[in-house]
Each structure stands twice: as C-alpha cells, then as structure tokens.
Amino acid sequence: MRLFSSIHEFDYSWDEVSTCNWQKYCPWNDQSTHVIAVDTLSRSLDPQTHILRTERLITCKQNAPKWVKSFLGGDTSMVYEVSYVDLTARKVTMCSQNMTWSELISVQEKVVYRPGSQPGKTVFEQSAKIIALCGGWQKIKNGIEEFSVERFRQNAAKGREGFERVLAISREVFAEQRERARREKQGMRL
Structure with a gap:
C-alpha cells in the first residue's frame, strides 16, 4: 500500500471553489482533456442536515503504453465518485474509487475543500490510498504501487493547475454578471 497526500490553498473563496467544483471537467480546463464524460447518477439533499449528496460516474481515457492497454483490455477507465456539500460546516468532501482494473489495483481518493485561515482563501486537501491487488511477488506489487503513486502525484499537480484556470x-x-445585474438594478431606479 502507498499513500499520497497534498495540501494547497487557493486564492478564491469557499463559495467560488465549491461552485466551480462542478465545472472542473469543463472544456476550458485544458488539463482535463482525458475526461470523456461525467454522468450524475443520483443527487439528494438530506432534509435534516441539508447536506447535498451526489454520485457521479467519471469516464476517462488513459494515457498508457500500448502493451499496458492491450494487457488491461483498453484505454478507457471509470471512476465512481460520491461528494457531500455541507453548507453549514462550509465543507465539500469528495470520495472516489476506481472501477476499472479494480481487480488489479485499488485507488481510493479523498478531496476536501474548506475555508482557509484568511478570508477569500480555500484549503484543498487531497489524499489517496493505492493498493496493488495482483498476487505474486511483493517486489512487483511495490513497483506497481510506486509507479501509480508517482503518476497520481503528476496528475494531481495538473488537476490543480487546470482547476485554477476554471476558477480564474x-x-x-x-x-461580469454582477456588474450587469448592478447596472440593470440602477436602470430600474431611474
């Protein structure tokens, strides 16, 4: 088993980050071109806690060597994600698990967005647990896990970069929308 963790602070408010989180795989995020589709499976609002729970299926095109693609049966993978938006605690929590190749490797990721220590800032915490499930020699399992963690680290950096662009x-x-609304409101007063 290998672990990955990262903490980053965005120069954007929690309101901006939690809203833009739903658009992080949009066309203008040039770091998410590997994402083919994002399908919402369910969405519910708990009437007591007011926590929004969303289940999504994310389909990605993997960039892997040809021999790996042939061994694994293709280059498309699916990830199951459950997210929780807690407006009271001002916290977004996203948990994801790979569905494709899950008999060979387990990748469990957790992302949390919460207000930063200063107004207008948001803390982004990301962690992952990667476990190679293939039987056999420990040396092979270790190699797969080490490779996967390094790849995860590289993709996480690209993901943050792309999300910064979406936020900007x-x-x-x-x-622009606020300015337009302000002008319209002033026009109504005249």
Whole structure:
C-alpha cells in the first residue's frame, strides 16, 4: 500500500471553489482533456442536515503504453465518485474509487475543500490510498504501487493547475454578471 497526500490553498473563496467544483471537467480546463464524460447518477439533499449528496460516474481515457492497454483490455477507465456539500460546516468532501482494473489495483481518493485561515482563501486537501491487488511477488506489487503513486502525484499537480484556470475564468464571468445585474438594478431606479 502507498499513500499520497497534498495540501494547497487557493486564492478564491469557499463559495467560488465549491461552485466551480462542478465545472472542473469543463472544456476550458485544458488539463482535463482525458475526461470523456461525467454522468450524475443520483443527487439528494438530506432534509435534516441539508447536506447535498451526489454520485457521479467519471469516464476517462488513459494515457498508457500500448502493451499496458492491450494487457488491461483498453484505454478507457471509470471512476465512481460520491461528494457531500455541507453548507453549514462550509465543507465539500469528495470520495472516489476506481472501477476499472479494480481487480488489479485499488485507488481510493479523498478531496476536501474548506475555508482557509484568511478570508477569500480555500484549503484543498487531497489524499489517496493505492493498493496493488495482483498476487505474486511483493517486489512487483511495490513497483506497481510506486509507479501509480508517482503518476497520481503528476496528475494531481495538473488537476490543480487546470482547476485554477476554471476558477480564474469563472471569477471573470461572475464579475461580469454582477456588474450587469448592478447596472440593470440602477436602470430600474431611474
């Protein structure tokens, strides 16, 4: 088993980050071109806790050597994700698990967004547990896990970079919308 963890602080408010989280795989995120589809399987709001729970299936095209693709049966993979948006605690928690190749390797990821220590900042915590499930020599399992953790680390950095772009573009769009609404409101008063 190998573990990965990372903490980053975005220069955006929790409101911005938690809203943009739903668009992180959008077309203008040039770091998420591997994501083919994001399908919402279910969404529910707990009437007592007011926590929004969403289940999604994320389909990705994997960039792997040809021999690996032939061994694994293709280059498309699926990830099951459950997210919880807690407005009271101001916390978004996303848990994901690979579905494809799960008999060979288990990748369990957890992401948490919460307000930072300063206004207008959001803490992003990411962790993953990677376990090679193939039988055989421990040396092979260790190699698979080490390779997978390094690949996860590289993809996590690209993911943060892409999400920063989504946040920047969204901030511009929201600012334009607020300005337009302000002007319309002033026009109504005249």
